[in-house]
Amino acid sequence: MIEEFDISSLDMADFPFHGAFFKYEVDESLDLDQQVEQEVLVYETVVDIQKRSGIRQSNLFIAEYTVYFPLTPNPESTGTVDKYLDCGVRRGHTFRGEFYGQTIEGKVEFVRPSQLGGMSVDIKVVTENGIE
Numbered sequence: 001m002i003e004e005f006d007i008s009s010l011d012m013a014d015f016p017f018h019g020a021f022f023k024y025e026v027d028e029s030l031d032l033d034q035q036v037e038q039e040v041l042v043y044e045t046v047v048d049i050q051k052r053s054g055i056r057q058s059n060l061f062i063a064e065y066t067v068y069f070p071l072t073p074n075p076e077s078t079g080t081v082d083k084y085l086d087c088g089v090r091r092g093h094t095f096r097g098e099f100y101g102q103t104i105e106g107k108v109e110f111v112r113p114s115q116l117g118g119m120s121v122d123i124k125v126v127t128e129n130g131i132e
Helices: none
Strands: 017-026 037-057 060-070 094-099 102-113 118-128
Touching: 037 094, 060 094, 060 102
Parallel strands: none
Antiparallel strands: 017 037, 017 094, 037 060, 060 118, 094 102, 102 118
């Protein structure tokens, strides 16, 4: 006899992790010897992170993840196109998040907003000898 599995008994959260998106900028108004690349926070939010693939090539490990997070409703929305606020996340930004006790950091490759109020972002993590 096969027992039925009751999924409602699982203690699951939609967005159980925390993550942030960053970009790097140089303040060109400073003197040349003071211009340094600085990390700028773009967006911080609760997230769900799912690993899509991983491959080892020589001494490199390349992993791809999809990061999901909720969008913030736009209080001044006039229709479906501006229903949610732009979070500012773009291709080329960096994502850093906690994932089951492990910190992952990678480059944003694809950004896909949804009219249903969520965003999915594909990131690529490249590490050498398994060390970031």
